[in-house]
Amino acid sequence: MKKATSRAGASSAKSSSSFKTVDEYLSRVAEPARSTLNKIRASIRSAVPAETAEVISYGIPAFKWKKVVVWYAAFSDHCSLFPTASVIQMFKDELAGYRISKGTIHFPMDKPLPASLVKKMVKARLAEIEGKKRR
Secondary structure (H helix, E strand, C coil), X not given: CCCCCCCCCCCCCCCHHHCCCHHHHHHXXXXXXXXXXXXXXXXXXXXXXXXXXXXXECXXXXXXXXXXXXXXXXXXXXXXXXXXXXXXXXXXXXXXXXXXXXXXXXXXXXXXXXHHHHHHHHHHHHHHHHHHHHC
16 A cells, blocks of 8 residues: 655655655654544554554554554555455445445545544454354
8 A cells, every 4th residue: 555745745755665654654744634643543542452453564564463453554645444344345334435435445634533433343353253262
């Protein structure tokens, strides 16, 4: 996934794979996107099990518990949350005011998704991971 460097100044790195930690990634994101992503990060963290790891996956921050639960990132003109296509489908009515694609929710750099919605989507994704494990 390519990082954009224009309007938001999201990243000055030449390659998204250059990030080794989530903190390093976030340190290179310009405001207001950095504050927005930190709010998203806090919402996700509050909904995942304590043993969940923060990782860089596909060059962007992610939370991993057994497998990746959710990714998030800043781009030149928006921020995105990647909770998987099935989770987006489950919450499509609540996401009606946002630009969505198969696996991505786009939202303004200065306005994070509501924390309650992020938490519900994360919990749905965790349940999905657990359900797949039992098969």
